[in-house]
Amino acid sequence: MKQTFGKYLFGAAFTLCLMAAGCSSPEEQPLPSVILETDIGNYIDDVVALDMxxxxxxxxxxxxxxxxVNTDSPYAAAFLHLTNHWYGYPDIPIGQARQGISSNFDAPNYAETVCQMTDDQGLPLFQRPNFQSDSIPDAVALYRKTLAAQPDSSVILVSVGFSVNLINLLRSGADSISALTGKELIRQKVRLLSMMAGSFGAYPIAEYNVVKDIPSAQAIAREWPSPIVYTPFEVGVQVKYQATTVEQGLLWANHHPLKEAYEHYQAMPYDCEIWDAIATLYAVEPSETYFTLSPWGDVHVDDEGYTTFTPRTGGLRAYLSMTAEQASAALYRINQLTTRPAKR
Ligand SMILES: [Ca+2]
Known part of the structure; x- marks a missing residue:
């Protein structure tokens, strides 16, 4: 595209102004605000989702x-602090569940490994300036403060872990942050909860994120006042991130948190299902290119963690499925995003 140097300078300055103002121009609608709810450290797909x-x-x-963070691991918040700095967004606030779900023995904790990596001089491989684990704010307080500050119907929650923070937010009362209860804040501010949870296929399973905190998952399905779109177990297993993507696609950085986390989670080379990346893709790009959305209805979670869906006009629950072509397109898009150099 041709343009004069003067126009280029104006355009560049205008773009910088937009970035400083959160990327939205006065004429445009504000960008959707995303809040990530994660158990990062248990399984590697949270890091793929975070990169996206x-x-x-x-x-x-x-x-x-x-x-x-909804686990009790101190390294989850530390890892988020690390990646916020590395990707160039050190001011993104982090909240921690006061009574997080224990998952320390479920899988190797790559978050701890990456946080403790050092270079040849024994210095931290990834900087975590001014991080103090005991000063991380309570997630519910952070939710209330963040939601209260957002325009109505502008917030998208991406939940790729357990539901303890969500249920505590839902049950929170009015306080000095907001005169609205948690349920009122959610109803007013949250456009969508994109949630990796459940199983709705022909051979349903009691899915991990549900089983780890069944009472919270039951209450969220029953009481959450905004639409919820579930990314179920069946969808995640259709989309496998490739070891070769990690080995060859992230070489633009000498040390990349996603690459280090991936390579320290299991013995390389391995491919892995990326449920959390699918829930994230839907949250931001809910295109029919990638997804088939069920009718709207209700979701029930039983006492063993099995989920069932019942269509109902006016229902606020739905779940995703994918054809083979959609799964292929989704993986292509996820690879496109995650292999691209970060702006930093
Ligand atoms: Ca997760």
Whole structure:
């Protein structure tokens, strides 16, 4: 495209102004604000999802308003602090569940490994300036503060872990942050909860994110006042991130948190299902290119963690499925995002 140097300078300055103002121009609608709810450290797909969110911020498609941890691992918040700095977004606030779900023995904790990596001089491989694990705010307080500050119906929650923070937010009362209860805040501010949870296929399973905290998952399905779109177990297993993507696609950085986390999670080479990346893709790009959405209805979670869906006009629950072609297109898009250099 041709343009004069003067126009280029104006355009560049205008773009910088937009970035400083959160990427939205006065004439445009504010960008959707995303809040990530994660158990990062248990399984590697949270890191793929996190990388995607930073890239969406790079592209001015969203703002990443907060990140909340629902496990009791101190390294989850530390890892988020690390990646926020590495990707160039050190000011994204992080919240921590006061009584997080224990998952320390479920899988190797790559978050701890990456946080403790050092270089040849014994210095931290990834900087975590001013991080103090005992000063991370309560996730519910951070949710209330973040939601209260957002325009109505502008917030998208991406939940790729357990539901303890979500249920505590839902049950929270009015306080000095907001005169609204948690349920009222959600109803007013949250456009969508994109949630990796459940199983709705022909051979359903009691899915991990549900089983780890069944009472919270039951209450969320029953009481959450905004639409919820579930990314179920069946969808995630259709989309496998490739070891070769990690080995060859992330070489633009000498040390990349996603590459280090992936390579320290299991013995390489291995491919892995990326449920959390699918829930993230739907949250920001809910295109029929990638997804088939069920009718709307209700979801029930039984006492063993099995989920069932019942269509109902006016229902606020739905779940995703994918054809083979959609799964292939989704993986292509996820690879496109995650292999691209971060702006930093
Ligand atoms: Ca997860």
């Amino acid at each position: 969110l930073y890239k969406y911020v790079d592209d001015c498609q969203i703002t990443l308003a907060a990140e909340c």
